[in-house]
Amino acid sequence: MGLATCRALARRGLRTLGLEQYDLFHDQGCSHGSTRIFRRAFAEGPDYSPLVDRAYDLWRELETESGLELLSACGVLTAGPKGGPTMAAVLHHRGQQPYESEVLSADQIRERFPGIDIRQPGEIVGVFEPSGGYLYAERALEALADSARAHGATLRDCHHVASWREEADRVVVETEEGTFEAGSLILTTGPWAKPLLADYGIDLTLLRKLVFWYLPEREEWIRAGTMPCFRIESPYGLYYGVPDNQDTPEEGLKIGRHDHSPDLLEFCELESGEEMRVERWVDDQEDRVRPMVEQFARETFAPALLGTKGADLVPGDMAVRQYSMSPDGHFIIDRLPDHRRVALAAGFCGHGFKFAPAIGEVLAEMAAGQPAPAHMRFAGIGRFGGCRTA
Numbered sequence: 001m002g003l004a005t006c007r008a009l010a011r012r013g014l015r016t017l018g019l020e021q022y023d024l025f026h027d028q029g030c031s032h033g034s035t036r037i038f039r040r041a042f043a044e045g046p047d048y049s050p051l052v053d054r055a056y057d058l059w060r061e062l063e064t065e066s067g068l069e070l071l072s073a074c075g076v077l078t079a080g081p082k083g084g085p086t087m088a089a090v091l092h093h094r095g096q097q098p099y100e101s102e103v104l105s106a107d108q109i110r111e112r113f114p115g116i117d118i119r120q121p122g123e124i125v126g127v128f129e130p131s132g133g134y135l136y137a138e139r140a141l142e143a144l145a146d147s148a149r150a151h152g153a154t155l156r157d158c159h160h161v162a163s164w165r166e167e168a169d170r171v172v173v174e175t176e177e178g179t180f181e182a183g184s185l186i187l188t189t190g191p192w193a194k195p196l197l198a199d200y201g202i203d204l205t206l207l208r209k210l211v212f213w214y215l216p217e218r219e220e221w222i223r224a225g226t227m228p229c230f231r232i233e234s235p236y237g238l239y240y241g242v243p244d245n246q247d248t249p250e251e252g253l254k255i256g257r258h259d260h261s262p263d264l265l266e267f268c269e270l271e272s273g274e275e276m277r278v279e280r281w282v283d284d285q286e287d288r289v290r291p292m293v294e295q296f297a298r299e300t301f302a303p304a305l306l307g308t309k310g311a312d313l314v315p316g317d318m319a320v321r322q323y324s325m326s327p328d329g330h331f332i333i334d335r336l337p338d339h340r341r342v343a344l345a346a347g348f349c350g351h352g353f354k355f356a357p358a359i360g361e362v363l364a365e366m367a368a369g370q371p372a373p374a375h376m377r378f379a380g381i382g383r384f385g386g387c388r389t390a
C-alpha cells in the first residue's frame with residue numbers, strides 16, 4: 001500500500017517521501033511472497049467493485065510502463081456448497097453487479113478443470129471469472145517502487161518512524177536517521193497500525209498464516225490455464241490457492257486456509273506489543289493446520305495431486321505470512337478524526353493486495369486535500385465510533 005501510494009502521489013507531481021522500517025522488500029509484513037489472487041467474485045460485498053475495476057486498469061497500465069507481466073489471467077474459480085455463506089454472498093453480489101463470469105455445477109467444474117474434483121456432500125456451485133488470476137507479487141512490488149522513483153518519489157528503507165506530530169501547517173516525523181516535515185502524512189503500516197488503531201478503540205487482530213505447496217501427480221493439471229486460482233469453501237474452512245506459476249513451476253500447487261474460525265484463532269493470533277515480527281519458525285500451528293489443509297486437498301484435488309495410483313500427498317514448501325483483520329472484516333481507509341493532515345490505510349483482512357494501486361490513488365487524493373470519494377465511505381473510521389480514547 002505504501003509503494004502504491006508513493007507512486008500515486010509522485011504521479012500527481014507531489015513531493016513524495018516513502019519511509020520503510022526494514023528493507024523495501026522484507027518478509028515480515030503482509031505483502032511478500034510470490035503470488036496474490038486477483039478476483040471480482042466478492043463474498044465481502046459490492047463496496048469493493050469500483051476499487052477492483054480501477055485497480056485492474058492500473059495494474060495493466062503498470063505492466064505497460066514496466067514492460068513486465070504482473071497479472072496472469074488464468075481465471076479464478078470460487079466454489080462451495082450452494083447455500084453456504086461464501087457462495088450465497090458471491091451469487092447475490094454477482095446478481096447485483098455482474099462481471100464477466102460463468103456459474104458452473106460440480107460436473108462442469110470437473111469437465112473444465114480436470115485437476116479439480118470437489119467431493120463434498122450436497123450441491124456444489126462455482127463462479128468462474130476468466131479475467132481473474134494472480135499477481136506476481138514480488139515483481140509487482142518492484143514495479144511499483146521503480147515507477148514511484150521514476151515519477152520522482154524518494155524511497156528510504158531502514159527508516160523506522162518512531163513518532164509523528166501534527167502542527168498547524170505541517171506534520172513532523174521522527175526517525176533515528178533524521179526528522180522529516182511534510183504537508184501530509186499517510187500511514188500504511190499494515191499490522192503495525194494496531195497500537196494507533198487501539199487509541200481509537202479499534203482492535204486489529206493479527207494472524208499468523210501458513211501457506212503450503214503440494215507437488216502434483218499430474219503436473220499438467222496444475223498448470224495455470226488448466227488449473228485456475230481458487231477459493232473453495234469446505235465443511236472445514238475456506239481455502240484458496242494458486243496453480244503452478246511460470247516464475248516458480250517447481251513449487252507445485254499453493255494452498256492456504258483463509259478463514260479464521262474460533263478453532264483456529266487460539267493458535268494463530270499474534271500478540272500485540274512492541275515486537276510484532278512474524279516468527280519464521282513453525283511450531284504446533286503447523287501440526288494443527290496442515291491436517292485440515294491436507295484433508296481439503298485430498299477431497300478437492302485428487303485427480304491432480306493423488307492421481308490414479310492412490311498415492312498420498314507430496315508436500316512441497318511452506319511459508320509463514322501475516323493477516324491484519326479489522327473488527328468488521330472491512331478495510332480502514334480514512335483521515336484520522338483528530339488529525340486532518342494524517343490519513344491511514346490498514347486492516348486489509350487477507351485480500352488487500354489486488355486493490356493496492358487503486359487504494360494508493362484514493363490516499364493520494366486525500367493527501368492533496370480532496371475529500372474521500374463517496375465509494376470509499378464503507379472504509380471510514382467513523383463506523384467504529386472514531387473517538388480517540390488515549
Ligand SMILES: Cc1cc2nc3c(=O)[nH]c(=O)nc-3n(C[C@H](O)[C@H](O)[C@H](O)COP(=O)(O)OP(=O)(O)OC[C@H]3O[C@@H](n4cnc5c(N)ncnc54)[C@H](O)[C@@H]3O)c2cc1C
Nearest residue numbers: 001021029030031037161190192321348350351352353354
Ligand atoms: C497469506 C496471505 C495471502 C494473501 N492472499 C491475498 C490474495 O490472494 N489477494 C489479495 O488481494 N490479497 C491477499 N493477501 C492480502 C494482502 O497481501 C495484504 O492485504 C496486503 O499485502 C497488505 O499490505 P500493507 O501494505 O497494508 O501491509 P504490509 O505489507 O505489512 O506493509 C506495511 C509496511 O509498513 C512498514 N512499517 C510499519 N511500521 C513502520 C514504521 N513505524 N516505520 C516505517 N515503516 C513501518 C512495515 O515494515 C511494512 O513494510 C494475502 C495476505 C496473506 C498474508
